[in-house]
Amino acid sequence: MSNSTGVSARGKGRAGFGSAFPVAYERARRRAGARRAPLNLLLLPLLYVTETFGAINETFHEWWIRQPGWSRWTVYILLIVGGVLLPSEQVASFMSPETDWATLLFFPIGGYVLLAIGLNVVVGQAGLLDLGYVAFFAIGGYTMAVFGTKYGWSFWEILLVGLVLSALSGVVLGAPTLRLRGDYLAIVTLGFGEIVRITANNTEYIGGPNGIGGIPHPPSLSEWAFPDAFPFNLVGLEGVQPLSYGTLSAHSYYYLMLATIVAVIIFAKRLERSRVGRAWAAVREDEDAAELMGVPTFKFKLAAFAIGAAIGGAVGVVYASQAISIIPNNFPFILSATILAAVVMGGSGNIPGVMVGAFLVAWIPERIRFFGEYRVLIFGAVLVALMVFRPEGILPSRQRKAELEEGTGGMGSMGAEVAGPTADAEAGR
Amino acid sequence: MKATHNVHNFLEQFWPSTVDGLALGSIYALIALGYTMVYGVLRLINFAHSEIFMIGTMAVIGALHALGVSSLYGGLGLVGFVIVLAFLAGLASGASAVVLELVAYRPLRKKGASRLAALISAIGASLFLQQLFARIVIPEAFDLPKEKGALPVQGHFVERDNVIEIGDLVISNDKLIIFVGAILMMVALDQFVNRTRLGRGIRATAQDPETAVLMGVNIDRIVTATFAIGGAMAGVAAALFMLRFEEAKFDVGFLLGIKAFTAAVLGGIGNLRGALAGGLVLGLVEMYGAALFGTQWQHVIAFSVLVLVLMFRPTGILGESLQQARA
Numbered sequence: 001m002s003n004s005t006g007v008s009a010r011g012k013g014r015a016g017f018g019s020a021f022p023v024a025y026e027r028a029r030r031r032a033g034a035r036r037a038p039l040n041l042l043l044l045p046l047l048y049v050t051e052t053f054g055a056i057n058e059t060f061h062e063w064w065i066r067q068p069g070w071s072r073w074t075v076y077i078l079l080i081v082g083g084v085l086l087p088s089e090q091v092a093s094f095m096s097p098e099t100d101w102a103t104l105l106f107f108p109i110g111g112y113v114l115l116a117i118g119l120n121v122v123v124g125q126a127g128l129l130d131l132g133y134v135a136f137f138a139i140g141g142y143t144m145a146v147f148g149t150k151y152g153w154s155f156w157e158i159l160l161v162g163l164v165l166s167a168l169s170g171v172v173l174g175a176p177t178l179r180l181r182g183d184y185l186a187i188v189t190l191g192f193g194e195i196v197r198i199t200a201n202n203t204e205y206i207g208g209p210n211g212i213g214g215i216p217h218p219p220s221l222s223e224w225a226f227p228d229a230f231p232f233n234l235v236g237l238e239g240v241q242p243l244s245y246g247t248l249s250a251h252s253y254y255y256l257m258l259a260t261i262v263a264v265i266i267f268a269k270r271l272e273r274s275r276v277g278r279a280w281a282a283v284r285e286d287e288d289a290a291e292l293m294g295v296p297t298f299k300f301k302l303a304a305f306a307i308g309a310a311i312g313g314a315v316g317v318v319y320a321s322q323a324i325s326i327i328p329n330n331f332p333f334i335l336s337a338t339i340l341a342a343v344v345m346g347g348s349g350n351i352p353g354v355m356v357g358a359f360l361v362a363w364i365p366e367r368i369r370f371f372g373e374y375r376v377l378i379f380g381a382v383l384v385a386l387m388v389f390r391p392e393g394i395l396p397s398r399q400r401k402a403e404l405e406e407g408t409g410g411m412g413s414m415g416a417e418v419a420g421p422t423a424d425a426e427a428g429r
Numbered sequence: 430m431k432a433t434h435n436v437h438n439f440l441e442q443f444w445p446s447t448v449d450g451l452a453l454g455s456i457y458a459l460i461a462l463g464y465t466m467v468y469g470v471l472r473l474i475n476f477a478h479s480e481i482f483m484i485g486t487m488a489v490i491g492a493l494h495a496l497g498v499s500s501l502y503g504g505l506g507l508v509g510f511v512i513v514l515a516f517l518a519g520l521a522s523g524a525s526a527v528v529l530e531l532v533a534y535r536p537l538r539k540k541g542a543s544r545l546a547a548l549i550s551a552i553g554a555s556l557f558l559q560q561l562f563a564r565i566v567i568p569e570a571f572d573l574p575k576e577k578g579a580l581p582v583q584g585h586f587v588e589r590d591n592v593i594e595i596g597d598l599v600i601s602n603d604k605l606i607i608f609v610g611a612i613l614m615m616v617a618l619d620q621f622v623n624r625t626r627l628g629r630g631i632r633a634t635a636q637d638p639e640t641a642v643l644m645g646v647n648i649d650r651i652v653t654a655t656f657a658i659g660g661a662m663a664g665v666a667a668a669l670f671m672l673r674f675e676e677a678k679f680d681v682g683f684l685l686g687i688k689a690f691t692a693a694v695l696g697g698i699g700n701l702r703g704a705l706a707g708g709l710v711l712g713l714v715e716m717y718g719a720a721l722f723g724t725q726w727q728h729v730i731a732f733s734v735l736v737l738v739l740m741f742r743p744t745g746i747l748g749e750s751l752q753q754a755r756a
Contacts, residue, residue, distance in 0.1 A: 129545070176740050183474060184739055187694045190687065191732030202725045333687075337552045344549045373575070377560035383553025384533050391542030 057395050083258050087251055088235030098369050103250040106322060108362040110257035111315050116342040116358035117264055117351060118311030123340065124349035124397070125272060126304035127284030128178070129186040131336055132193025135173075136166045136309040138331035140316020142200060145212035145326055155218035159317050166313020167306040174305035178298060193336055200328040211327030218256070218321050220244035245321075253322040260318060264311055265351060271307070272351075280304055281399065345386050347393030356394055435721050442720040444597040447713065452604040452673065454712020455611030459666035460689035461696070461704035462618060463526070463659030469635040469699035470655045473544055476551035477533065479686025480558035481526045481660045485667025486677035487562060488521035489514050491570055493584035503588035503602065510586065511606055511672055519664035526660025527653055529554055538652075563679035581678040584671060607669045614665055615705050618658065622701060627654055635699065684728075688715075691735050697745030706746050710734075 064072075085091075092101030115137060122130045143162040147153040153161070177188045201209050221243040228238040242255045271277050279300040282290035291297045320326050338361055346357020364382065368375045386394075439446075460482055467475040492514060502510045533554040537547050568578040593600040622628035633641040634651045642648055670685075671677065688711060696707025711731055718730030738746065 123545070129548075176736060180739055180743055183468070183472075183698065184694055184743065186474065187690055188732075188736055188739060191691065191735055194687070195729050195732050198725075198729050202729075333683075334556075341549050341552060344545050348545065373564050374560070377557055377564060380553045380555070380557030380560060384550050384557065387542070387546045387550035387553065388533070388536040391537055391540055391546035393546075 053394065054390070061398070080262065083262075084255070085231060085235055085237065087240075087254055088237055090235055095363070096366055099366060100250065102254050104363075104366055106250045106254040106257055107319055108366075109359055110254060110261065111319055112339060112342060112358040112362040113355050114257065114261050114264060114315045114318075115312060115339045116346065116354040117261070117268055118308045118315070119339050120343050120348060120351065120354045121268060121271070121311065122304050122308035123343050124354065125277060125284070126280040126301055128301060128304060129183070130189045130305075130308070131186045131340065132173075132189035132191065132196075132333075133308070133312055133339055134331045134333065134336040135189075135193040135196040136170060136312030137316040137319070137335070138196050138200065138328075139166045139169050139309075140313030141320040141323075141326045141330070142206060142212070142316070143313065144317040144320035145215045146206060148216045148321075149212055149214055152216075155216070155317075155321050159314065162313045162317035163310045166316070167310040169313075170306040170309025171302060173309075174302045178301045178305065190333065190336070193331075193333055197328050197331050197333075200331075207327075209328060211325055211330075213325035215320050215324055215326070217245045217247070217324075220246075247324075250322070253318070256321075257318055260314060264314070268311075268351060276300065276303060341383055345383065345393055347396035349399065350393075350395055350397035353393055353395030353397065360394075439717065439720045443717075445599070446716040446720045448598070448600055448604055450713035450716035451709060452607045452712070453715065454692075454709035455608050456666050456670050456673075456685070456708075457689045457692040457711055458705045458708025459611050459614060459662050459669070460685060461693040461708050462615070462662040462701065464690045465693040465696075465698055465701060465704045466631070466655050466659045468693070470631060470652060471534070471538070471547075473534065473547050474551065474690065475534075475659075476548065476686075477529055477554040477558060478526075478659065478663060479682030479689075480555050480562075481522045481529065481682075482663040482667050482670075482685060482689075483559070483562065483677065483679065483682035484525045485518040485522040485664035486671055486681055487567065487570070487582075488518045488664065489668050489671040490582050490584040490677060492517050493586055494571065498584075498586050501588035502586055503590060507587060507602065508606060511610070511668060514671070515610070515665045515668035517664075518668045519661035522664030522667065523657045523661035525558075526656040526663070529558075529660075530652060530656040535649075535652075559679050559683075567679060579679055581676040581681075583676040585675050587672055587675065603672045607673060610665070610669055612705075614662060615701070618662065619701055621658075627651075631655055688728075688731060691731060695735055695738055695745055697747040700745070700747050703745055703747035710746065 087102040087105055095101055096104050115133065118136075119130065119133045122128050122133070140162045143165050144155070144158050147158045147161060148155070173189070173192050177185060180188060200206055200211075206212060220241075223241060223244055225239050225241045226232040226237050232238045232240075237251075240249065240251045242252050245252050245256070279290070279295050279297075282293070282295050283297050283300055287297055323330075339358070342358040342361045343354045344357070345360070346355065347353030361379075365375050365379050368378060371378055460478070463478045463481065464475060467473055467478070533550045534547055537550055563578045564575070565578075567573060567582060568575045571582050573580070573582075587603055589601050589603055591599050592602045592605055622631055630641070630646045630651045631654065633644065633646055634648060638648060641651075667677075670681075689708070692707035692711045693704050694707070695711055696703030696705065711734070714734050715727050715731050718734075719727045722730065742748075
């Protein structure tokens, strides 16, 4: 499996940054030429943009895998510093002129990014289609709300409980259903998401449709504030207390989310490279073959479900700790669909990809608020357009991309994909 | 105490629940046909099918407004009128399903894109259509102020009376028309798929697209036909739905669509007769469940039954077999 993809990856590579643009142009032209509709003339610029993006991505990857450890670490540290400085005034004025940028960064942006990383474990790595991921988010949120208001536990204790409870719910959902094939699993998980929401709606103990209010904030860790010195004074972050959780500023919650995201990325990345990750790839590519080779597929699928669920639950706990009150309608099906869209459109299986995807689906509707009531309409159209032009996602994982081209990878291609000469020409590209 | 009350309630409600369940189940079954046929041919969950249904309901309301219907119909007049409405709605829904396929799925299909990508495209198309109707089409078509586009629009045309009364078993004319109409459509479709040339093409493609191409089946035509037929069935379902509920709004298709897809899976996805079986079973289970545990648990019961059935019959009640449909 890794062999065949490795060959194709190396075959394309060895290109410097300079060659990205002509390569992209050539590809865009070929794609447009393959379909003869005159509409394509109009769409050529769009194709050019997406293909350029893809080519830059590939070139960057080529460069990246040849770097020694210290230069990778430099990049990681720069990224984290960038994350810390992200809620600055200058960025806010461009990214979100109409809403509070730090609040936006906490949720939906940070929350979606983390949910997408969690869902990516299930969909991108293990290749299981989960349409009810929001259920685990809800379970995390309600864990925080119930233990925080009724038992007076502190945030850190509840975080642990939330992780365990949501992982358990993943096992409870997975154990009877994971023997089902892909699309059956999709509808069962969708049903599970609805069951959780409606049950919350109907249960008096957790407030029914009114939800739970008065959820406590996390206890402040320290009153320490960013000093009025470089670089904080340049970006308007001086005086922000990153470790004290009040009601006024969303900055500290954003940092809490950021820390969780970094921790989860490290965890997910280590998993991906481990025996578990390889088992998931095998299950995703060909479950029967994996089983025959001695991979206990059911066990690993269940593990993927539990881990994905635990990550979703963690987001729920963090979210509820800021939100003060939650209601069942905070967890609608459309949220599951949005997160799935983020994963697929970012490039399922690739963590930077799904983060970009999640960022876009969270940020675009906020940024285009000036379209007012039409923003969801435009968002829907953008989803279709993105999938039409770049079905493999913005930053696809190379292994997933190769699998998708071969028509393997769990969610293989559509049944009637053999549609004539153009399809063959595309496939041979 | 509560349990006995529930059982008592259930027994009392048994016949009305049965009739309601069969009527609801018939509508589920007709919508499920669209899911199941598209799934059979493309292995794709056509998420935007619920919006195709919504377009059908809007076509019905639009037709009622355009024709200036103010009187209520009953008896045979109602049957004839429903046939006209079903035809119009079927046309509107079928046409929009074909356009949907052309715009949102065909380009992906030609690229050999993953089914996951197609699913996202479907979700995008679904959002787009819902919002298009809520923000633009409904306000324009029914002269509503823009911000009222998300409210339900009405179309009354049914004069209800009870046509069958045997003891507790009371069947009103609308429910009878729904049930009979749905069964007729299912039988017609079953015959169509099993007996005609196009139907054979559909079955061949569902079974093995590559071989079907080699045997001279024009896949693009088959896919278009599948969407057109599935869409038309959703349109008919929409007309029958309007007969019973007389109002619809932009997201009317959402829950119905999920339920219909559940019904398709319950019966065995890709299987036409399975869609009927699944739809009726789901409708009955929901109504009995509502009588037993209260209406607020209706949806939870539906999905729980789905999980239970799939645990014991992982490919649904009748199994998957558009390809092996016997004739």
